[in-house]
Amino acid sequence: MALMSSTTRSTGVAVAGTAPGALPLVGHAVALLRDPLRFIASLPAHGDLVSVRFGPLRAIVVCDPELAHQVITNEKVFDKTGPLWRRAREVEGEGVITTVRAEHRRQRRMVQPAFHRARMPHYAEIMNEVLAEETASWRHGQVLPVSPFTLRFTSETTARVMFTEASDPEAVAGIRVALPDLVRGVFRRMLSPAVVNWLPLPANRSFVRARRQLQDSIHQLITGYRSTDEKRDDMMAVLLAAQDVENGVADAPDDAEMAAMVTGLFLAGTETTASSGSWAMRMLAEHPDVQARVQREVDTVLGDRAPTYEDLIHLPYTRAVVTETLRLYPPAWLLARGTTSRTTLGGHTIPAGANVIYSAYLVQRLARVYPEPDRFDPDRWLNATSGCPGSFLVFGEGARKCAGDTFALTQLMIVVAGLARRWELRTVPGPSKGPRPRAVLHPRDLKLQLVSRGAV
Numbered sequence: 443m444a445l446m447s448s449t450t451r452s453t454g455v456a457v458a459g460t461a462p463g464a465l466p467l468v469g470h471a472v473a474l475l476r477d478p479l480r481f482i483a484s485l486p487a488h489g490d491l492v493s494v495r496f497g498p499l500r501a502i503v504v505c506d507p508e509l510a511h512q513v514i515t516n517e518k519v520f521d522k523t524g525p526l527w528r529r530a531r532e533v534e535g536e537g538v539i540t541t542v543r544a545e546h547r548r549q550r551r552m553v554q555p556a557f558h559r560a561r562m563p564h565y566a567e568i569m570n571e572v573l574a575e576e577t578a579s580w581r582h583g584q585v586l587p588v589s590p591f592t593l594r595f596t597s598e599t600t601a602r603v604m605f606t607e608a609s610d611p612e613a614v615a616g617i618r619v620a621l622p623d624l625v626r627g628v629f630r631r632m633l634s635p636a637v638v639n640w641l642p643l644p645a646n647r648s649f650v651r652a653r654r655q656l657q658d659s660i661h662q663l664i665t666g667y668r669s670t671d672e673k674r675d676d677m678m679a680v681l682l683a684a685q686d687v688e689n690g691v692a693d694a695p696d697d698a699e700m701a702a703m704v705t706g707l708f709l710a711g712t713e714t715t716a717s718s719g720s721w722a723m724r725m726l727a728e729h730p731d732v733q734a735r736v737q738r739e740v741d742t743v744l745g746d747r748a749p750t751y752e753d754l755i756h757l758p759y760t761r762a763v764v765t766e767t768l769r770l771y772p773p774a775w776l777l778a779r780g781t782t783s784r785t786t787l788g789g790h791t792i793p794a795g796a797n798v799i800y801s802a803y804l805v806q807r808l809a810r811v812y813p814e815p816d817r818f819d820p821d822r823w824l825n826a827t828s829g830c831p832g833s834f835l836v837f838g839e840g841a842r843k844c845a846g847d848t849f850a851l852t853q854l855m856i857v858v859a860g861l862a863r864r865w866e867l868r869t870v871p872g873p874s875k876g877p878r879p880r881a882v883l884h885p886r887d888l889k890l891q892l893v894s895r896g897a898v
Contacts, residue, residue: 455790533656557846710846724890736859751852759824774881781795
């Protein structure tokens with residue numbers, strides 16, 4: 443559906459247009475798959491609401507932060523329907539991240555106790571333990587492949603937070619092995635015609651095999667937890683004990699619902715945070731002055747000890763580094779909603795069943811919101827007034843705001859502060875490669891040199 447308007451934003455009506463360059467049959471799919479970030483970043487030049495087409499799929503891309511805010515906070519009209527969420531449910535099932543509005547409120551109430559702030563000090567202890575183990579073998583001058591390190595760190599941390607260590611190591615290992623093929627497959631399958639996803643192609647076979655392995659491992663864990671009387675204080679036990687009481691009736695999650703919640707939380711706690719951790723390490727290496735300021739702050743606050751959860755509030759510059767990293771490189775960079783009824787957005791009528799896309803990567807790099815938007819500048823977050831609604835979409839907004847946002851920020855600050863205590867990160871010779879945008883925005887083939895601060 444093309445939205446047409448010659449009015450300007452100053453009239454109160456959004457500028458609407460159509461992205462140029464659509465090809466017969468495939469539309470803009472080739473441009474998106476060839477260079478997704480460049481394509482998305484080009485759209486604001488054509489309006490606040492820009493019509494695009496990917497094969498038979500037509501969508502409206504929201505290029506204005508306040509309009510994006512309206513989309514993600516009005517979940518009654520803009521729900522998690524459409525092809526992206528159908529593909530996501532193929533991986534996760536009907537969990538708190540993927541489910542439609544009718545079920546989301548109930549599931550969120552059951553998940554929230556697992557992310558209560560009272561549990562964060564314990565989670566931070568686990569994060570510190572894993573970081574110490576993962577860095578114990580590091581040596582001065584070593585060149586580190588960064589993404590494998592951050593994925594091991596987040597996978598191990600999430601596994602220990604979610605499951606008691608002795609619960610079922612084989613099942614936990616099965617989840618870790620399945621993750622890469624699942625994450626790669628979601629973005630590709632979202633943009634491919636349904637018939638292509640059913641063909642016996644190697645990528646499809648890998649996706650189906652990984653999905654089956656993930657589901658089998660999750661169900662194996664759930665069965666083990668339900669069949670024991672052992673007292674456990676991990677996230678899985680909290681979820682299994684959840685009771686949603688509405689209208690006087692207690693309603694606990696069944697196995698399918700538990701599997702969907704665990705799958706979604708494991709994916710969210712590993713791939714997305716691993717991506718952000720990798721970008722934070724790259725930003726420190728590429729900006730030695732920023733890295734030096736983090737080190738000074740960490741040295742002053744922590745001395746020679748690992749950061750506790752209570753320490754994090756006293757590390758404002760470290761937090762600003764993490765926030766600025768998330769602004770420039772939001773892990774879930776492209777998301778969508780589907781309209782459940784006819785509505786208006788920016789003064790334009792949108793029919794029921796329309797696909798509406800928004801991008802944190804796009805709105806968080808708008809020059810009118812963030813001066814010099816491509817510059818890494820943590821200082822913009824110190825003593826800053828809050829921006830306009832929709833200007834920072836990493837964790838979403840409204841009723842569907844990420845329940846694990848504090849957990850994710852804690853994990854990232856533990857990584858940045860923990861590494862800064864012992865190590866200096868430096869770039870290695872060679873061309874700087876851009877992001878690899880799939881379902882999650884990863885740095886491409888990132889390697890950094892480790893310099894022990896004791897050797898400097």
